[in-house]
Amino acid sequence: MIPSKFEYFAPASLAEAVSLLSKYQEEAKPLAGGQSLISLLKLRLASLKYLVDLAGIAELNYIREEGAGPSGTISIGALTTYAQIKESKLLQSKCPLLPQTASVVGDVQVRNRGTLGGSLAHADPAGDMPAAILALKAELKAVGPQGERWIQADDFFLGMMETALSPDEILSEIRVPVLPDHKMIYRKAARRPSDFAMVGIALCLKARDDQTCEEISIGVTGVTDKPYRAEETEKRLRGKKLEPKIIEEAASAITEGVDVMENMHASQDFRSHLARVYVSRAIAAAGIRS
Amino acid sequence: MKVPVEITVNGTRHRSEVEPRLLLVHYLRDVLDLTGTHVGCETGLCGACTILLDGEAVKSCMMLAVQANVRAVETVEGLSVEGELDAVQRGFWEEHGLQCGFCTPGMLLSAHDLLRRSPQPTEEEIQRAIHGNLCRCTGYQTIVKAIQNAGDKMRAGKPSAASSSPSTRGRR
Numbered sequence: 001m002i003p004s005k006f007e008y009f010a011p012a013s014l015a016e017a018v019s020l021l022s023k024y025q026e027e028a029k030p031l032a033g034g035q036s037l038i039s040l041l042k043l044r045l046a047s048l049k050y051l052v053d054l055a056g057i058a059e060l061n062y063i064r065e066e067g068a069g070p071s072g073t074i075s076i077g078a079l080t081t082y083a084q085i086k087e088s089k090l091l092q093s094k095c096p097l098l099p100q101t102a103s104v105v106g107d108v109q110v111r112n113r114g115t116l117g118g119s120l121a122h123a124d125p126a127g128d129m130p131a132a133i134l135a136l137k138a139e140l141k142a143v144g145p146q147g148e149r150w151i152q153a154d155d156f157f158l159g160m161m162e163t164a165l166s167p168d169e170i171l172s173e174i175r176v177p178v179l180p181d182h183k184m185i186y187r188k189a190a191r192r193p194s195d196f197a198m199v200g201i202a203l204c205l206k207a208r209d210d211q212t213c214e215e216i217s218i219g220v221t222g223v224t225d226k227p228y229r230a231e232e233t234e235k236r237l238r239g240k241k242l243e244p245k246i247i248e249e250a251a252s253a254i255t256e257g258v259d260v261m262e263n264m265h266a267s268q269d270f271r272s273h274l275a276r277v278y279v280s281r282a283i284a285a286a287g288i289r290s
Numbered sequence: 291m292k293v294p295v296e297i298t299v300n301g302t303r304h305r306s307e308v309e310p311r312l313l314l315v316h317y318l319r320d321v322l323d324l325t326g327t328h329v330g331c332e333t334g335l336c337g338a339c340t341i342l343l344d345g346e347a348v349k350s351c352m353m354l355a356v357q358a359n360v361r362a363v364e365t366v367e368g369l370s371v372e373g374e375l376d377a378v379q380r381g382f383w384e385e386h387g388l389q390c391g392f393c394t395p396g397m398l399l400s401a402h403d404l405l406r407r408s409p410q411p412t413e414e415e416i417q418r419a420i421h422g423n424l425c426r427c428t429g430y431q432t433i434v435k436a437i438q439n440a441g442d443k444m445r446a447g448k449p450s451a452a453s454s455s456p457s458t459r460g461r462r
Binding site: 039 | 291293309310311313316332333334337340343346347348349351352353354356357359400403404418419420421422423
């Protein structure tokens with residue numbers, strides 16, 4: 001359980017880190033909190049020649065509100081830890097989905113080290129944060145040798161541990177909208193509390209007093225090789241009155257068009273069943289009577 | 291190629307040259323000879339290697355020693371003061387919070403992390419706080435009691451602390 005040899009860099013700035021990655025390309029990898037990467041290195045499921053530790057880059061750890069009112073956003077530095085997200089008063093009041101989700105990632109020790117940016121860039125198919133980021137329609141800032149670019153959450157996750165980031169790009173910031181009229185819920189099915197999700201459902205829902213769904217977005221994790229938006233389910237709910245029959249019918253589409261994975265934790269059938277049940281529960285938890 | 295590191299462990303600054311791939315837990319055990327931090331599962335599941343990094347509980351098998359450079363580490367060896375067990379250790383002693391003792395160093399430090407954030411934790415809070423620490427002997431109930439006991443001791447030891455002042459007690 002000892003990683004193979006590599007050379008270690010601890011750049012003090014983002015620019016320096018990017019230049020190291022652009023020099024070594026696929027032979028290098030950035031290290032954030034290390035709660036996934038160190039494990040992969042130890043198990044020798046991953047090996048690399050150069051490890052670029054981002055921890056010394058102070059400019060990557062912050063949570064701040066940009067602009068007030070309904071069009072406001074919150075910017076989160078990629079190195080912000082789960083624990084910081086969980087405890088952030090700003091996020092608790094303005095974007096509760098992130099603290100809610102961060103609080104069920106791993107255990108205390110993992111949350112103290114693991115980072116939002118690390119979780120997204122690692123793109124574990126059962127990671128919790130990616131579901132929340134999708135449901136929030138967040139924007140992700142990638143910094144590379146050619147400068148910065150913004151990637152929509154919907155375009156970020158490409159496959160099993162594969163993202164839209166190129167080897168010389170670093171995810172530096174995550175920007176989420178402030179959605180004051182939305183209910184936000186994360187529900188996760190796992191064997192044990194600190195396990196990865198067998199199914200995780202992140203929900204942002206805006207409903208009128210008469211329970212008509214105005215806007216809805218659902219991020220799903222743990223179900224297939226990458227986290228995804230449950231577009232068909234959303235479509236069947238948008239503009240509709242959220243009645244039990246409609247919710248049930250929409251929930252049945254949660255895995256539509258998706259190759260549901262099967263492993264020792266859950267068969268395809270059971271996992272699909274969990275996804276249907278958990279999306280219904282998330283909607284119920286958002287205060288919708290059904 | 292070895293890398294110079296400067297890590298403060300239990301208040302003492304250590305300078306060493308380490309291989310970047312050296313895990314923090316091995317640095318503590320093999321370089322500094324502080325074998326109180328245990329290696330359990332080596333996969334980040336059991337929490338026996340839990341230490342405090344700048345006051346926060348982390349698993350030292352899920353970290354490289356170089357990641358602790360210029361930071362402060364506390365291990366179980368740093369808890370007692372002049373041979374006297376600290377409040378958390380005494381809580382475990384009094385409530386029989388251990389049997390074989392293998393998980394205990396990690397449990398003690400997770401308890402410290404919890405009690406710093408939440409001086410008067412509920413039973414459920416304690417259970418959540420030790421999710422990352424496996425114990426195969428006790429069934430956990432005595433550990434939960436031990437941490438409650440430790441919290442009581444810490445608050446009693448600091449009567450003027452904010453946590454036990456009437457104004458904050460009302461808000462909890």
